[in-house]
Amino acid sequence: MLQSKLFSKSTREFPKDEESLNAKLLIRAGFIRKISAGVYAYLPLGLRVLQNINNIVREEMNALGAEELLMPALIPKAIWEKSARWDVDIAYKIKDEGSSEYGLGWTHEEVITEIATHNIFSYSDLPRAVYQIQTKFRKEPRAKSGILRGREFTMKDLYSFHVSEGDLDVYYKKVIESYKKIFNRLSLNAKVVEAGGGLFTKNITHEFQVISDSGEDVIYFCDKCNFAQNKEIAKVVAGDNCPSCGKDKIGKTQAIEVANVFRQGTKYSEAFGLNIKDEGGKSSPVWHGSYGIGISRIMGTLVEVYNDARGIIWPEAVAPFRVHLIALGLKNQDKCQEIYNALQEKGIEVLYDERSEVSVGEKFADADLIGIPLRAVVSDKTGDKIEIKHRNSTEVKLVTLSELIKSF
Amino acid sequence: MLQSKLFSKSTREFPKDEESLNAKLLIRAGFIRKISAGVYAYLPLGLRVLQNINNIVREEMNALGAEELLMPALIPKAIWEKSARWDVDIAYKIKDEGSSEYGLGWTHEEVITEIATHNIFSYSDLPRAVYQIQTKFRKEPRAKSGILRGREFTMKDLYSFHVSEGDLDVYYKKVIESYKKIFNRLSLNAKVVEAGGGLFTKNITHEFQVISDSGEDVIYFCDKCNFAQNKEIAKVVAGDNCPSCGKDKIGKTQAIEVANVFRQGTKYSEAFGLNIKDEGGKSSPVWHGSYGIGISRIMGTLVEVYNDARGIIWPEAVAPFRVHLIALGLKNQDKCQEIYNALQEKGIEVLYDERSEVSVGEKFADADLIGIPLRAVVSDKTGDKIEIKHRNSTEVKLVTLSELIKSF
Numbered sequence: 001m002l003q004s005k006l007f008s009k010s011t012r013e014f015p016k017d018e019e020s021l022n023a024k025l026l027i028r029a030g031f032i033r034k035i036s037a038g039v040y041a042y043l044p045l046g047l048r049v050l051q052n053i054n055n056i057v058r059e060e061m062n063a064l065g066a067e068e069l070l071m072p073a074l075i076p077k078a079i080w081e082k083s084a085r086w087d088v089d090i091a092y093k094i095k096d097e098g099s100s101e102y103g104l105g106w107t108h109e110e111v112i113t114e115i116a117t118h119n120i121f122s123y124s125d126l127p128r129a130v131y132q133i134q135t136k137f138r139k140e141p142r143a144k145s146g147i148l149r150g151r152e153f154t155m156k157d158l159y160s161f162h163v164s165e166g167d168l169d170v171y172y173k174k175v176i177e178s179y180k181k182i183f184n185r186l187s188l189n190a191k192v193v194e195a196g197g198g199l200f201t202k203n204i205t206h207e208f209q210v211i212s213d214s215g216e217d218v219i220y221f222c223d224k225c226n227f228a229q230n231k232e233i234a235k236v237v238a239g240d241n242c243p244s245c246g247k248d249k250i251g252k253t254q255a256i257e258v259a260n261v262f263r264q265g266t267k268y269s270e271a272f273g274l275n276i277k278d279e280g281g282k283s284s285p286v287w288h289g290s291y292g293i294g295i296s297r298i299m300g301t302l303v304e305v306y307n308d309a310r311g312i313i314w315p316e317a318v319a320p321f322r323v324h325l326i327a328l329g330l331k332n333q334d335k336c337q338e339i340y341n342a343l344q345e346k347g348i349e350v351l352y353d354e355r356s357e358v359s360v361g362e363k364f365a366d367a368d369l370i371g372i373p374l375r376a377v378v379s380d381k382t383g384d385k386i387e388i389k390h391r392n393s394t395e396v397k398l399v400t401l402s403e404l405i406k407s408f
Numbered sequence: 409m410l411q412s413k414l415f416s417k418s419t420r421e422f423p424k425d426e427e428s429l430n431a432k433l434l435i436r437a438g439f440i441r442k443i444s445a446g447v448y449a450y451l452p453l454g455l456r457v458l459q460n461i462n463n464i465v466r467e468e469m470n471a472l473g474a475e476e477l478l479m480p481a482l483i484p485k486a487i488w489e490k491s492a493r494w495d496v497d498i499a500y501k502i503k504d505e506g507s508s509e510y511g512l513g514w515t516h517e518e519v520i521t522e523i524a525t526h527n528i529f530s531y532s533d534l535p536r537a538v539y540q541i542q543t544k545f546r547k548e549p550r551a552k553s554g555i556l557r558g559r560e561f562t563m564k565d566l567y568s569f570h571v572s573e574g575d576l577d578v579y580y581k582k583v584i585e586s587y588k589k590i591f592n593r594l595s596l597n598a599k600v601v602e603a604g605g606g607l608f609t610k611n612i613t614h615e616f617q618v619i620s621d622s623g624e625d626v627i628y629f630c631d632k633c634n635f636a637q638n639k640e641i642a643k644v645v646a647g648d649n650c651p652s653c654g655k656d657k658i659g660k661t662q663a664i665e666v667a668n669v670f671r672q673g674t675k676y677s678e679a680f681g682l683n684i685k686d687e688g689g690k691s692s693p694v695w696h697g698s699y700g701i702g703i704s705r706i707m708g709t710l711v712e713v714y715n716d717a718r719g720i721i722w723p724e725a726v727a728p729f730r731v732h733l734i735a736l737g738l739k740n741q742d743k744c745q746e747i748y749n750a751l752q753e754k755g756i757e758v759l760y761d762e763r764s765e766v767s768v769g770e771k772f773a774d775a776d777l778i779g780i781p782l783r784a785v786v787s788d789k790t791g792d793k794i795e796i797k798h799r800n801s802t803e804v805k806l807v808t809l810s811e812l813i814k815s816f
Contacts, residue, residue, distance in 0.1 A: 007475050007538050009527050033523050036484040036508060041523055044475040044538065067415050067452040073481070073543065074500075074560045076444040092482075092502050094512075099500065099547055100444060115441050115449055119417050130415050130452065135481065135543060139507055152482045 003353040008043040022300040023146025029369045038143025038151035048320035057156050060182050066129035071111045077101040079110045083271045090138050104137035112159045113268040123163050131158035147300035154295040162287040175291045187315035193219050195230035201262045209255035214304045219255045224248040256301045259293040312371030313391050321351040324372040328379035336378045411761040416451040418774050430708040431554025437777045446551025446559035456728035465564045468590050474537035479519045485509040487518045491679045498546050512545035520567045521676040531571045539566035555708035562703040570695040583699045595723035601627050603638035609670045617663035622712045627663045632656040664709045667701040720779030721799050729759040732780040736787035744786045
């Protein structure tokens with residue numbers, strides 16, 4: 001991509017109506033644009049990051065044997081009433097004259113269970129797991145955390161159906177392992193934390209929490225073992241001995257919830273009449289789990305975790321491009337064009353700053369702000385080599401084009 | 409994909425609450441599920457078709473030099489008011505207590521023009537084109553045409569910005585050529601038809617119309633030349649001599665509008681103050697076009713056009729799988745498994761009906777209903793070969809595995 005052709009422009013000024021660091025940096029660097037509180041457009045740079053996150057999540061969901069589908073946002077009142085979740089504060093309602101009443105989808109347990117009643121009839125149809133990557137709507141009273149807490153946001157939600165509680169438990173643990181793999185691939189150090197079920201379930205659930213001062217959650221945890229609990233349910237305080245291993249004091253921190261997993265049990269199956277017959281013809285409700293990952297929230301979390309005074313530092317796996325190629329001086333543009341073509345031929349995604357009217361200082365400031373992992377500069381000083389620098393390092397190095405290509 | 413593991417099941421019964429052929433067939437074959445009037449879930453089979461359509465559209469949009477982005481559905485009242493489109497019947501409104509007022513996005517001229525004011529400042533920033541594949545919401549009073557007219561549906565919308573009317577006109581023609589290529593790849597014979605602008609513009613616009621009895625539009629056209637007009641603006645009636653070439657009588661037909669293109673002129677730029685400065689420093693409003701393709705409507709149109717009494721006949725380019733492999737008889741399952749593995753290794757997507765409890769007749773009926781282009785059967789009669797049959801033909805042929813693989 002040529003930088004002069006990029007739809008979004010970076011800007012020096014911090015947006016005045018944003019409190020959160022993720023929104024400030026993402027808006028300045030041209031990844032997102034605020035449309036109203038908690039509602040953002042993802043500009044081409046931002047959509048590239050979202051799609052990279054989607055691809056990783058999709059690969060791991062497929063590896064779990066789950067099938068992708070797509071459910072609607074317009075969910076009729078009658079469906080919400082079956083599970084007694086029509087009257088929740090979080091749901092946007094449409095009550096237009098001459099229209100049916102809808103609650104915009106803030107989660108999809110109801111819809112998927114309704115669909116499952118047409119596709120699951122017997123124990124031989126189980127287990128089944130389906131997921132979607134879809135837009136959710138939630139009437140958030142405070143929407144001041146940028147894309148960490150949107151009124152409209154992208155979520156991956158997985159739903160599983162099982163013949164028994166035991167089978168659900170086994171799958172629940174598999175999903176936790178899959179989520180660990182996902183956060184590992186995303187370079188996010190996410191703790192598995194015990195929590196309550198909120199509007200979802202009365203069972204103990206698990207959240208994936210990334211330690212960050214911007215987080216709205218408070219967790220208690222032990223550094224020596226896996227013990228971690230959300231403040232909502234914690235029976236410890238900071239400084240207690242760890243009740244699990246006893247080897248360390250309990251710490252307390254703010255954290256961002258990036259995912260959660262729920263054993264719903266038979267609640268929704270009973271509400272929608274999702275029953276199966278066993279081999280003897282006896283009917284019983286299906287066991288059900290639901291598992292969410294906040295896709296756009298992950299993008300915001302990565303910015304909160306990976307940044308410095310100059311801008312964003314994207315991890316390799318989600319960066320909008322892999323190389324930021326910069327031409328300094330008009331007479332180096334031909335050489336740069338060759339490098340650009342060679343990288344693209346090899347399938348290495350590159351943003352090429354070929355702008356001639358922009359100063360060296362501005363080009364470097366833009367590169368640091370946008371945060372592509374590798375900067376590659378061609379100038380009068382680089383001779384027949386290319387000066388490379390990783391965004392998260394100060395070390396510069398001269399390499400040949402073939403060395404650069406080999407490094408991927 | 410193993411058919412026994414497929415989330416959706418096909419069913420023999422026609423759904424009772426559907427009038428349209430596309431919904432009847434798609435529900436029976438397990439591609440979609442109705443949630444309420446005009447609102448459907450896309451089950452795994454259906455999402456595969458949608459994603460295949462998306463990929464073709466995305467490739468052609470990128471070839472046009474347009475960049476993909478993603479805009480929100482929650483659009484605040486203030487934005488709609490700037491262009492005087494808050495009070496349209498088609499928009500779902502959210503007027504919840506304690507919430508801001510939003511109109512759910514039924515189109516995005518307003519939002520993209522607002523965003524453009526932060527990214528387009530001078531003639532050197534032009535031309536620019538961006539597109540999204542996104543969910544639209546429209547309060548359709550009649551929602552009886554299945555996925556041809558949804559209250560919630562997937563749309564590709566492209567927006568372009570230009571320095572002059574002449575530049576817009578040139579791009580407008582390029583988009584028409586791009587759309588012709590898209591419909592060609594989708595195996596849809598779409599006529600380019602002159603039309604009015606509806607809620608969008610007062611200029612003459614063009615629609616892409618596919619001839620079908622299920623269409624809600626009426627068009628007049630000439631078979632000898634490109635003359636075609638929507639009834640709304642037509643000054644001809646059926647039987648007139650063609651006013652363009654004079655060589656044939658004008659015909660009349662029902663048709664499905666699958667795409668449209670609008671020269672918006674400077675209407676939205678003036679409403680949002682999207683101005684550029686020319687080289688002399690003089691300010692003038694940007695010229696703007698918008699161009700839509702109904703992604704889910706295309707899926708419905710394909711079903712209306714390509715079907716027979718036994719089910720759907722998907723064109724190769726959008727089919728959910730390329731081969732429907734069917735094992736008849738338990739003792740042929742090992743051989744089928746080998747064929748299944750070999751096809752998958754070659755990247756040929758295959759649905760493998762390995763179900764042992766299902767009769768031959770049911771398997772063949774399912775295959776015809778689902779409509780995958782090639783059926784490949786292994787039975788006691790096929791020896792060391794595979795019996796293949798195209799869905800749109802009655803001819804059967806015995807081929808070896810390597811011949812089958814080579815045919816792709």
